[in-house]
Amino acid sequence: MKLDVLVFASHPDDAELNCGGTIAALTNSGKKVGIIDLTKGEMGTRGTEKTRSEEVRKASGILDISYRANLDLGDSLLPNTRDNQLKIIEQIRLSKPHICITGTPFDRHPDHPKGTNLVLDALFYSGLKKIKTIGKNGKEQSPWRPAHILHYMQDRPFEPDFVFDISDHWDTKKRAVLAFDTQFNVSEPGDEPETYISSENYFKQLEARARYFGHLSGFEFGEPFKYYLSPAPLKSMDVFFEHTPKR
Numbered sequence: 001m002k003l004d005v006l007v008f009a010s011h012p013d014d015a016e017l018n019c020g021g022t023i024a025a026l027t028n029s030g031k032k033v034g035i036i037d038l039t040k041g042e043m044g045t046r047g048t049e050k051t052r053s054e055e056v057r058k059a060s061g062i063l064d065i066s067y068r069a070n071l072d073l074g075d076s077l078l079p080n081t082r083d084n085q086l087k088i089i090e091q092i093r094l095s096k097p098h099i100c101i102t103g104t105p106f107d108r109h110p111d112h113p114k115g116t117n118l119v120l121d122a123l124f125y126s127g128l129k130k131i132k133t134i135g136k137n138g139k140e141q142s143p144w145r146p147a148h149i150l151h152y153m154q155d156r157p158f159e160p161d162f163v164f165d166i167s168d169h170w171d172t173k174k175r176a177v178l179a180f181d182t183q184f185n186v187s188e189p190g191d192e193p194e195t196y197i198s199s200e201n202y203f204k205q206l207e208a209r210a211r212y213f214g215h216l217s218g219f220e221f222g223e224p225f226k227y228y229l230s231p232a233p234l235k236s237m238d239v240f241f242e243h244t245p246k247r
Contacts, residue, residue: 003067004031006097006146008088010078010115011041012056012070013180017206018152019101020063020173021166022223027064028169034067035060036091038115039075046198047182058179062172067095078114080121088122090133093141100146104226108155116151120228123149149228153209160224161232163213165243167220170210177206218245 005026009015015023015035026033041052060068071087078084092100100123103116125131127145135141153160166173177184184203196202214222 001067001095002032003034003095003097005033005099005101006092006095007033007035008038008100008102008115008119009035010038010103010109010111011044011075012037012039012052013041013059013177013183014103014112014154016059016063016173016176016180018103018154019223019225020176021169021210021221022101022152022164022225023063023065024169024172024176025164025166027066032066033063034069034095034097035065036088037068037070038073038078038088038118039111040070040072041075043075044183047180051182052180055180055182059176062176062179073118076111078111078118080114080118084118085122085125086131086133088119089126089131090135090141092123092126092146093133093144094135096144097146099148099150101150101152101225103154104151104156104158106156112154120149148232151226151228153224157209158224158226160213161227163217163219163222163224165214165217165219165221166210166223167214170221173210174207177203218243 007015007019007023023033037056040049042049044052056068069091073084073087102119103112105113105116107113123145127143129143133141183198210221210223213224214220216222
């Protein structure tokens, strides 16, 4: 299996929330995209493992991704241990992505920075040939590091290095997020309590953020990213000829 892009998420729905439009744009253009959920989101106030699993299936179909796996590393735990690193390294070496996208090293939910730092360590160690992993075929895996690592924005904002245009894919992102119908925009809470993310207001701010960052870059909707550790490397100015921002 060879993926163009591999996205890491601490919880099911993190990828859809924070870079779902970008994923939709990539798959629509023919890129092979995978998502690795580090936990099952089992400690969430609303829903169950069973309902979350079905929601993941629906959202994955909407985004038309090529691969998805859940490593079940423990919601509210996510310890940065060698065992957990190896589980992630196995996925990196299996899929050999050109680009990896993960969360940020700081955020409101403790699982988000924990998951990000665990992934970043694993991405580095995945390139060391003396760290051995065995694939599903029983053969030793080859070392692999992605060419590029990006951070998507989560609850807490940052100054982005670039904004990706998702104007043509906002509706797809919206449908993928709302596939998690126990979690978001819940009009009838039932016997489960309301949460920070279940109200209509949360979804409104999600749209407002996409409109805001889109506005900064001359798009209707945009998703912000940071490039890991350094400025984004360019060998061509072609990207700047593809879009003239409306400012």
